[in-house]
Structure formats: structure tokens, C-alpha cells
Amino acid sequence: MSSSGISVIIPCLHDEEHLDRLLLQLRLAESETGTPLQIVVVDAAVSERCQALCRNHDALWSSATPSRGEQLRQGAALSAHETLWFLHADADLDRQALMAVSEAIEKGATGGYFAFRFSDTNSWQGRLIERLVAWRNRVGVPYGDQGIFAPRTTYFAVGQHAPWPLFEEVPLVKGLRRQGIFQRLEHGLRVSSRRWQRDGWWRRASRNRLLALGFMLGLSPFRLARLYARRNVTGSKPRDTSRLG
Template identity: 70%
Template sequence: MSARLPVSVVIPCLRDELPLERLLGQLRQAERDGGPPLQIIVVDAAASEPCQALCRRHGALWSPAVPCRGEQLRQGAALAEHDILWFLHADAELDGQPLAALRQAVSTGAAGGYFAFRFSGTPGWQGRLLERLVAWRNQVGVPYGDQGLFARRSAYYAVGQHAPWPLFEEVPLVEGLREHGDFRCIRQGLRVSPRRWQRDGWWRRACRNRLLALGFILGIAPTTLARLYAGKPRTGAMAAQGPTSGERP
């Protein structure tokens, strides 16, 4: 039964063509390995021709959008045709059989869920320790969008979708899904790129992320936090976007 449940995959993008090409290839390979057809929706905040061409090559629906991740995710969900919605960042990496695990979770009653936080490659002891800390955080807080959030369409709309914010847009969604029904963690199936932690420093980035989360808890507006996340004042569309679509606090 679970193997027949179709899935719509929503991927927000902002100049992420290189990792996106790998992800689209992995999704299509998973489809060829025996899964039913996937609907793949790429919501492109840059409205770029290279991204459009990439989507065309992989049979994905390309949709230009305003540069705000929450709005991108809502736009992608509105275009989805299937009952299961799976939200992925462009730099996500599939590991094993995530689609089978996702369908199994939904077919056995989950309203939604997420994948355990695992870095790709060999990030060393810092990465492994951060994985354990994030696992603890997920028990007392909110898993973020880089952990492959998924939901039944009915549950997604019942709890109000993603918030139309450039940062922390998944927080009210996750809180709503937990109240709505079974919100499940899938232990294996997705990997997160460690490139931003390696670039910024493992602990510097982790501490900065926690300070932003504290600011959100204290009521600082997500648009303000997005500007702080970017590291310098910005105006116009880029200020609205905040981090690129693959980045998470």
C-alpha cells in the first residue's frame, strides 16, 4: 500500500543549480528504482534561465517566485498534485530509500514528520557531535527545513502551511503538525551538506544559529533575523529572502 502513495516534492531554490542538479538526479533515480512517478516542483527565487533549463532536463516543474523562502514553499505546495508533500532544500542528498520510509510513515498514520539530521561525507567529530545535539534539540524544539519535512496535504493546510517569512517559516507548521497528529522522525534517508559549517567554522556557525533562534523566541521579526543571518544590511529582494534556499539556522 505505502509503495503506491504518490509524492509531490517541493524544492525552493536561489542560485543553487549545482547541488540542485545532483538532487534532481537522485530523485529521478529513486523513481526508476521502483517507486511511482514523482511530481517535482522547483520554486526559483532567482527566476534564472539555467535553473529553468535544468528543471526541463529532469522533468521538473519550474516556477519563478518572489525571493522569500516561506512564500516559495507555499507556492510550491499550491502547485502540488499529490496527497504527500515533501519539502527539500536544494543541497539535500538522498541516502538509501527515503521515499519508501516516508510513504510507510504516512500509510501507518503519520500526519507529517522529518528526517534525522545527518551530515553527508565525513565531517569528523565536530559534525558527529552536532548531529547528536540536533537530535536532542528536535525532542524539545523544532526540526528545521533542511531535515526534509513532509506532511499529508490535508494536514498541511489544516494547520496553516508554512509561514510567509524568509526565516523560521517552518516553526508554526511543525508546531501545528505536532498538535494535529502523529509527527514522526525517520532515522535514515537524508543527508545535509556540511559545506556552510566548514566554511564558517563548526562552532561559530552553531552558536550564531542558536542566537538567531533565541531572537525568534523573544519575538524579533523573522525579516530582521534574516538580515542578521545574512551578516550585513541588505535592501530590496535580497533582504526579503534572507539566507539562500539551502541554508538553515
Template identity: 70%
Template sequence: MTAACRVSVIIPCWKDELHLERLLAQLRQASTEDVAAMQIIVVDAASTEACHLLCQRFGAHWLPATPSRGDQLRQGAALAEHDVFWFLHADAHLELNPLAKIRAAIEGGAIGGYFAFRFIDTNSWQGRLLERLVAWRNRFGVPYGDQGIFVRRDAYFNAGQHAAWPLFEEVPLVKGLRKRGEFCCLESGLRVSARRWQRDGWWRRSLRNRLLALGFMLKVSPFRLAKLYSGPAVRRSGKQRSKSNDDT
């Protein structure tokens, strides 16, 4: 990997140590060349000792934060040292060598990109249909953070970074990047867990997410939408769980 393609991996987390442990292990199983040129930053909105110890075990930087994913991602980017940023959710599943695919895309002239939406743990017709619908949405809209957005450092800051919002924080960033150069889709290398759709119901969860997206399109505040997403138990203090790892 050339110096220009060394990667800082930025992972927002909120009490998701079980999945984070698997992801960190997968990152450390990359080729020797990739590991040597990779920085891992975990931005922990719960600020737990368990997450801190886990990061120490895998040689990742641990950064405590408040629960707003947009802020978490911006803080991680501020700490990042390398020239390519890769934003991953804690429950992402890596396949083969996605770092090599990112390197090839950047060295081929892309300023950034994302991975196609694929489930790791279901082959149901509902899952296959949702994958196709997300692919269609990506053609006309914005890929969300669970699709592993990666971007050149200079392009990230020139496009304005993630918005400091708890929801839809990647929308202005991706729109800005597409105006500045090629923002490509990689067809393989990353998969997402179906656990949230299986828990909440395929269509119930998908409908709720689309209603949130509609609210955002109608200029409802992302902070208001985050409270609606989290439900009535959310405290006004802002110490609630952000929509970490809960996209699409």
C-alpha cells in the same frame, strides 16, 4: 505506491544549480514506481535561465519567485498535485530509497515527519557532536527545513502551511502538525552538507544560528532576523538572498 501516497517534491532554490542538479538526478534514480508517482517542483528565487533549463532536463516544474523561502514553499505547495508534500533543500543528499520510508510512515498513520540530521561529507568530532545536539533539539523543539519535512496535503493546509517568512517559516507549521497527529522522525534516508559549517567555522556558525533562534523566541521579527543573517549588504528592496538551504 498507492494513489494516496503519491508525492509532490517541493524544492526552494536560490542560485544553487550545482547541488540542485545532483538532487534532481537522485530523485530520478528512484524506483520506476516512485518516479511515476512523483511530481517535482522547483521554486527559483533567482529566476535564472540556468535553473529553468535544468528543470526542463529533469522533467521538473520550474516556478520563478521572489527571495523569501516561506513564500517559495507556499507557492510550491499551491502548485502541488499529490496528497503528500516533501520539502527538500537543493543541497540535500538522498540515501537508498527515502520515498519508500515516507510512504511507509504515511501509510502507518503518521500525518508527516522529518529525517534525522546527519552529515554526508564529514566524520569529524564536531560534526558528530552537532548531529547529537540537533537530535536533542528535535525532541524539545522544531526540526528545520534541511531535515526534509514531509506531510500529508490535508494536514499541511489544516495546520496553516509554512509561514510567509524568510526565516523560521517551518516553526508554526510543525507545531500545528504535532497537535494534529503523529509527526515522526525517520532515522535514515537523507543527509545534509557540512560545507557551510566548514566554511564559516563549526562553532561560529552554530552560535550565529542559535542567536537567531533566540531572537525568534524573543519575538524578534523574522524579517529583521533575515536582514541580520544576511549582513549589512542586504538591500531594503527585499531582493536579497533568503536563508535558503542554511538551517540548523
């Protein structure tokens, strides 16, 4: 077990186009900072293209069933370094992201996340959503697309991600906050707006809030995931029902 490196865990479901860019960004950051990286891709589509990308970027590939919580737990079980960093395949990293995670852990953070910012839009809708998510993070929890990270021992001590298809990070974040400083990092990671623009800014925002309300009222994450799946138009590829934001 290495204390100086970071295990990056990426759940994937038909995200190869974005995954290729992310893997390249991670390897470039590794070479620039000298921080050893283990990259674990947990693929719920069991895609040959995903396997090829992992070979090209020296990443560990693992197959899984489509459930983000289960995928994240499976990736954590395969980790080799003492710091765990959970990323969505369509995350867009700045050069300083890797160093920011390392420094936060070295200074004693029990975990952390990145401020929510879009990578590909400067629209007023996007800026407003960013501000609303920042407010939500203060009174609630950040979601998985904000790059949650934690020391490996602390992650397992507080119970890991829940094995759910939605809201799997909620018990984890609450547990990490109880352990000490759960650090917000201002810069280094941005998220894609493609799902927001595809679904409509306010339709997606209201849908996410309704799902969150249902979860707060005690509805099962599995039931909420089925309700979300039925509300979406089925395309040529299955929707990842665990993507909130």
C-alpha cells in the same frame, strides 16, 4: 489529485550544482520504487540554468521572490499529489528515503522529518553537531533541511509554512504535532556541511542559536533575516538568509 504519489517541493536560490544531483536521485528513486513523483522547483534567482535543469529532469519550474516561506507556500499551491515533501536543493538522498516517506504516511503519520546527519564529513565537530541537533529536535522543532513531509490536506489545515524568510517551519511543525504522530525517520537523507565549514563550525552554531533566541523572544523573522544578512560578507551571489541548521 493522486493519493499514491508524492509532490516534492524544492526552493532554490543559486543552488543549481546541488539541484542537478538531487533531481537525478529523485528520478532514480521514482523508477526503482514505482512511486509517482511531481517535482516542483521554486526558483528565487529566476535562473536560466535552473530552468534547463528542470526541463532535463521533467520538473515543474516556478519563479519566486527570495523568501523561503513564500517559496514553499507557492510550491505547495502547485502540488498535484496528496503527500508533500519539502527538500533543500543540497539534500543528499539514500535509496530508501522515498519509500520511508511513503510508509510513514501510509501508517498514519501526520507528518515527519529525517534525523540530521552530514553527508560529507566524519569530523568530531560534525558528529557533535548531529547529536546537538537530535537533542534540539526533541525539545524544539526540526528545520527545513531535515526534509519535512506531510499529507497535503493536513498541511493546509494547520496553516502551511509561515510566509517568513526565517523560521517558516516553526508554526507548521507545531501544528502537525498537534494533529497526531510527527514521525522521525532515522535514515534516508543527509545534509551538506559546506556552509558549516565555510562559516566555521562554532561560529555558525552560535549564530543559529542567537537567531533562535531572538525568535523565541519575539523578534520579527524579517528583522532577524536582515541582521543575519548584514553580518555576512557579501560575495558574488546573494546569501540565502533562510538557511539554518
